[in-house]
Amino acid sequence: MTAHILTPEELALLTLVQNELVPAYGDLPAAGTLGATLTVDAYLAEQPRLRRPLLTALRAIEVRSGKTPFAELDAGRRVEVLRQVENADPESFSELVKQTYNAYYTRPDVQASLGIDGPPQPMGFRLPAFDESRLARVRAMEKLWRDA
Amino acid sequence: MAAPELDSDVLIVGSGASGAAAAWSLSRRGLRVTCLEQGRWVDPSDYAHSRPDYELARQTSFAKDPNVRSWAEDYPINNSGTPIHPLMVNAVGGSTVHWSGHFPRMRPSDFRVKTLDGVADDWPFTYWDLEPYYDLNDSMVGVSGLAGDPGNPPRSPRQTPPLAFDAGCEAYLRGLEKLGWHWWPCDNALISEPFGENRSPCNCCGPCDIGCPIGAMSSAHVTYWPKALAQGVQLITHARVEQITVDRAGRATGALYYDDQGVRRSHTAGVVVMAANGVGTPRLLLNSTSARFPNGLANNSGVVGAYLMFHPVAFVSGVFEEVVNGQRGPIGGLMNCQEFYETDLARGFVRGFELQLSRSVGPLSVANGGILGHPVPWGSEHHEALRSRYAHTMTTSVMLEDLPEPENRVTLDPELTDAHGIPAPRVEYRAGENTQRMLEFSIARARELFEAAGAVEILVDPLVQESGWHLMGTCRMGDDPERSVINGWGQAHECPNLFVIDGSTFTTSAAVNPTSTIQAVALRCADWLGRNYRAVAA
Ligand SMILES: Cc1cc2nc3c(=O)[nH]c(=O)nc-3n(C[C@H](O)[C@H](O)[C@H](O)COP(=O)(O)OP(=O)(O)OC[C@H]3O[C@@H](n4cnc5c(N)ncnc54)[C@H](O)[C@@H]3O)c2cc1C
Numbered sequence A: 001m002t003a004h005i006l007t008p009e010e011l012a013l014l015t016l017v018q019n020e021l022v023p024a025y026g027d028l029p030a031a032g033t034l035g036a037t038l039t040v041d042a043y044l045a046e047q048p049r050l051r052r053p054l055l056t057a058l059r060a061i062e063v064r065s066g067k068t069p070f071a072e073l074d075a076g077r078r079v080e081v082l083r084q085v086e087n088a089d090p091e092s093f094s095e096l097v098k099q100t101y102n103a104y105y106t107r108p109d110v111q112a113s114l115g116i117d118g119p120p121q122p123m124g125f126r127l128p129a130f131d132e133s134r135l136a137r138v139r140a141m142e143k144l145w146r147d148a
Numbered sequence B: 001m002a003a004p005e006l007d008s009d010v011l012i013v014g015s016g017a018s019g020a021a022a023a024w025s026l027s028r029r030g031l032r033v034t035c036l037e038q039g040r041w042v043d044p045s046d047y048a049h050s051r052p053d054y055e056l057a058r059q060t061s062f063a064k065d066p067n068v069r070s071w072a073e074d075y076p077i078n079n080s081g082t083p084i085h086p087l088m089v090n091a092v093g094g095s096t097v098h099w100s101g102h103f104p105r106m107r108p109s110d111f112r113v114k115t116l117d118g119v120a121d122d123w124p125f126t127y128w129d130l131e132p133y134y135d136l137n138d139s140m141v142g143v144s145g146l147a148g149d150p151g152n153p154p155r156s157p158r159q160t161p162p163l164a165f166d167a168g169c170e171a172y173l174r175g176l177e178k179l180g181w182h183w184w185p186c187d188n189a190l191i192s193e194p195f196g197e198n199r200s201p202c203n204c205c206g207p208c209d210i211g212c213p214i215g216a217m218s219s220a221h222v223t224y225w226p227k228a229l230a231q232g233v234q235l236i237t238h239a240r241v242e243q244i245t246v247d248r249a250g251r252a253t254g255a256l257y258y259d260d261q262g263v264r265r266s267h268t269a270g271v272v273v274m275a276a277n278g279v280g281t282p283r284l285l286l287n288s289t290s291a292r293f294p295n296g297l298a299n300n301s302g303v304v305g306a307y308l309m310f311h312p313v314a315f316v317s318g319v320f321e322e323v324v325n326g327q328r329g330p331i332g333g334l335m336n337c338q339e340f341y342e343t344d345l346a347r348g349f350v351r352g353f354e355l356q357l358s359r360s361v362g363p364l365s366v367a368n369g370g371i372l373g374h375p376v377p378w379g380s381e382h383h384e385a386l387r388s389r390y391a392h393t394m395t396t397s398v399m400l401e402d403l404p405e406p407e408n409r410v411t412l413d414p415e416l417t418d419a420h421g422i423p424a425p426r427v428e429y430r431a432g433e434n435t436q437r438m439l440e441f442s443i444a445r446a447r448e449l450f451e452a453a454g455a456v457e458i459l460v461d462p463l464v465q466e467s468g469w470h471l472m473g474t475c476r477m478g479d480d481p482e483r484s485v486i487n488g489w490g491q492a493h494e495c496p497n498l499f500v501i502d503g504s505t506f507t508t509s510a511a512v513n514p515t516s517t518i519q520a521v522a523l524r525c526a527d528w529l530g531r532n533y534r535a536v537a538a
C-alpha cells in the first residue's frame, strides 16, 4: 500500500472539494473523482512547503461547514462554504485551487478534451511561413529612428 | 602569456551570455582563459517538454525566480525592497538557458540620451561603434528575422528567416493596420532553419521559457561554449566565487571560490573579468573588501550596485473569439511595434517604449492565471471560462525604458547568505515618476491595439512582479569615475586589470531586451582586452 501524506478523511474531503472547484464537463468526471486528489497528495510528498497552506484550507473548510460535515451539505451550501474560506484566507485557498488545477490539467485525458494530442515535443507544430507581402505598408513608412 | 606562476591569463566569473562570448573571443587570441561558474550543465533529460506535465516546470525546476526554483546552485535574493523580482538562471549558459530569445538591438539614440533628451548619461561609445560587434554576435549565435525595418538602422541579413505567421499574427495585424502603427517581425535568438552544429531548427513547440530541448534557441551553452571549449577554455562548474582578491597595490590577483566539494580554493590570473550578471557582479565586488577598497572592489566612488535598472513591464492580454493558438510557436518573439519608441514630450514623459507582441501558454498556465496572474475562476463557470481563454489569447509586453537612479540598487544583505555563507544580495527598487507616466500611457496604447484588433476581453497586469529578467546598470560604463565604475572598454576606473562585461555595464537601459547588446558589448570589451592584454596585465 502506498503511504499517503493526507489521512483517509482528508483525502475524502479533498476529493469533494476538488469536485466543486473543477466540476464534471462532458464525458470528463469532476477533478477529484478523476484522480486529482492522489496527484495532489503526491505533490505534498515531493514539496513539503505545500502542506501547510493545503491543510490550513482543508481545516478551514471543515470548520466553516459547521455541525453538518461538508460531505452532507447540498451543492449550493458547499460552494458558499468554499467562498467563505476563500475570502477569509485567500492565500491558502488559492494554493488549494492552484494544486487542483496542476493535477487536473497535466492529465492527458483532460488535455485531449482540449484538442491537445500530446506534449509539445518531439512533434512541435507546423505553422504557416512568414508572408513578407504583409509588410508593404510598413516598408513604405519613413525612417522612425533618430541618428546619433 | 601571463607570468607562468599564474593559473590563467584571464579569469572570467560567470558563464552566461557575456562570459561565454568573452571566453570565445579571448581564447581565439591564444590567451589561457578559465571560467568559474557556480552552476552546472543543464542535462538534456532535465527538459520537461516531452511530458504531459511540462507546464509544472514553470513552478518548480525551471521557475525563473531563483528564490522559487531553489536549485542548490542558486543563491537567495532579498526582494523585500522591490516590486519587481530579479529573475535569472545559474547554470552554464546563465540566464539564456531558459529565456525568450527576443533579440532586438538598441537604437542609435539609446546611446545618446543626455545629448538628445537631457536625461541620465550618454554611453561612452555610439551605436555605430558597437554595430560590427552586433553583427559578429549575430553570426555566432544565429538569429531569425528580417532586415529592412524602418524602425531601426539597416542591418546585415539575418542568419535564418523570420518565424511563422499564424492566426495570432493576423489578429495583431488587424489592429496594427487599422491604427497605421509600425510593426516588424522581430529578431529572435533562435534558428528557423538549419544553422550551426548539433542544433535543430525551431519546430514551434511553444514553451521556450522552460528551455529549448532541441538547441533551436540560441542559448550560450549551445552557441559560444562548444566553440570556446574547443579553443581550450577551461570551464570549472560548481565553482562559486566568494570574492575577487587584490594585492597591496589594489590590482586584482584572481578569486577565491568554493569547489564542488565545498573546498575553498584560490585561482590566480593576470586579469579578472566579471560576467556574473547585474545582481551577481555587484554582489561579488561589494563582498571583495580590502584595505585599499573598504567599500568593495572598485567602489571608492560608491557607484557599484547603484543605478539598477529593470525594464518595468506591463502585460496586456487580448482574448479573441477566434482560435489564435497562442500556445503554439515560440512564446516571446513574434512582432515588435516601435511606434512610440523615440521621445515625444507631448505624451508627458521622456524616452519611450515598445510593444512586444507575443504569444501565450498552455491550459495549465492559463488556468493558473496565464501570463498575467488572472486565474480562471473555479466552480460552475470554470470550464467555459477556461475554454474562452485557452487558445484564444495573445499577450503583449509593454517594455519601457527605465531611467537610472542611484537609489535603485543592489547591496549586501546583513543577514541572508547562500549555502556557502556568502552574503546574499538585497535589491531596492522603485519605479520613478517618468516610468509611472510612461506605464500608464503605454498600457492605454496596448489596450487600443487589442480593441482595434477586435479582442472580446482585455486583461491587464500593470506592473508584473515576475519581470526582473533584465538586470542592468549596477557597474555602469562612463567616462566620469565619480558616476561610473568602468570605462567604455569595461575596464574598472579604480582597478585597471578588473573588467566588467555583463548586463551591469549598461549606462542606460533603452526599451528593448538587452542581451544582443550585452553580448555585443562583451565582444567589444574582450576584443580590446585581447589586443591590449600585455599592457593591462603588466
Ligand atoms: C525567464 C527569462 C527570460 C528572458 N528573456 C529574454 C529575452 O527574450 N531577450 C533578452 O534579451 N533577454 C532575456 N532575458 C535576459 C537574459 O537572459 C539576460 O539579459 C542575459 O542572460 C544576461 O547575461 P549576463 O552575462 O549579464 O548574465 P547571465 O546570463 O545571468 O550569467 C551570469 C552567470 O554568472 C554565474 N554566477 C553568478 N554569481 C556567481 C558566483 N558567485 N560564482 C560563480 N558564478 C556565478 C551565474 O551562475 C550565471 O551562469 C531573460 C531572462 C530570463 C530569466
Ligand code: SF4
Binding pocket: A124, B190, B201, B202, B203, B204, B205, B206, B207, B208, B209, B211, B212, B213, B214, B215, B216, B217, B329, B330, B331
Ligand atoms: S518554440 Fe522553438 S525555440 Fe522555443 S522551445 Fe520550442 S523548439 Fe525551442
